[in-house]
Amino acid sequence: MKHPNFKLAPEIIRALDMSAPVVALESTVITHGLPRPLNLELARKMEKQVRDAGAIPATIALLDGKIRIGLSDQELVRLSESDSTLPTGGFAKVSHRDFAAAIVKKADGGTTVAGTMYAANMAGIKVFATGGIGGVHKESAFDISTDLRSLAEIPTIVICAGAKAILDLPATLEYLETMGVPVIGYKTDEFPAFYSRESGLDVSARLDSPTEIADFAKVHWNLGMRSGILVTNPIPETEAISKSEMEPMIAQASAEAIAQGIHGQKLTPFLLSRISELTRGKSLKANLSLLLNNARLAAEIAKEMSVRKNEWAI
Ligand code: PSU
Ligand code: MN
DSSP: OOOTTEEEOHHHHHHHHTTOOEEEEOSHIIIIISOTTHHHHHHHHHHHHHHHTTOEEEEEEEETTEEEESOOHHHHHHHHTOOTTSSSSSOEEEOGGGHHHHHHTTOOEEEOHHHHHHHHHHHTOOEEEOSOOOOBBSSOTTOBOHHHHHHHHSOOEEEESBOOTTBOHHHHHHHHHHTTOOEEEETOSBOOBTTBSOOSOBOSEEEOSHHHHHHHHHHHHHTTOOOOEEEEOOOOGGGOOOHHHHHHHHHHHHHHHHHTTOOGGGHHHHHHHHHHHHTTTHHHHHHHHHHHHHHHHHHHHHHHHHHTTTOSOO
């Protein structure tokens, strides 16, 4: 892929040329999602997990106004040291509408799920692992993450642990249904709620192996569908936090956000950091566990996709 605003790491160029399995990884989780120094530890572990499972990791971010696909360890360190609380410095949170601004200003930025889907697809990467997707917020019915629109429009497979119960989960699933986005439950019939394995809500289909998921993607796209495919992978049981334990903390974080007038791009990072304070680190442990779990499944799906190379019309 040649484009003046993109720079792919040599390893990624080679892998894509050979149709080897590649897994895209987002960077907002590093710049805005997790506290230091856990964010760097996680970024490194995600890459290692993908490699150990037999695929090549491509962490995606904006550095000096270039869309970068595949980063060096030094560059991961740079991302992890971004201080998004500084009014002047720090990395931007880059979703679709922010790319051109970041490029013109030669800025650094962490790409959201939506931003990473866009960049991965431009580069020809079809599989992407993240923690949780954005969705419809409870605080305002008009605060709908661009992640949902991207899932409707960008043909990639996104592996996540569902969406956090900080969101309006029924509304989020209704939106995905309206936009024709398949919501696959990996070995589950229930939509997982990030920290919790349960939500009481249904997925649109259950699939039980990476092979089935790759077959599904091939059929979906060969039917002429153009949407992304959301694969939801429940958090491992040992780290899961029950819905009833999470509910009061989510309610408190949400009430504080409303009281402090926090909205827009700042709302998700605010809720995430308040919840990790309120759970005294328990939620962070859960967050790391599910991220690594998703990286592993994504690598397995990417391997199956690479066997079916170019067998879909998208
Ligand atoms: N949900 C999480 N952790 C995260 C995010 C969401 O559980 O780190 C990040 C992702 O990068 C996601 C973004 O794409 O927040 C959504 O932000 P917004 O709601 O502003 O679209
Ligand atoms: Mn939002």
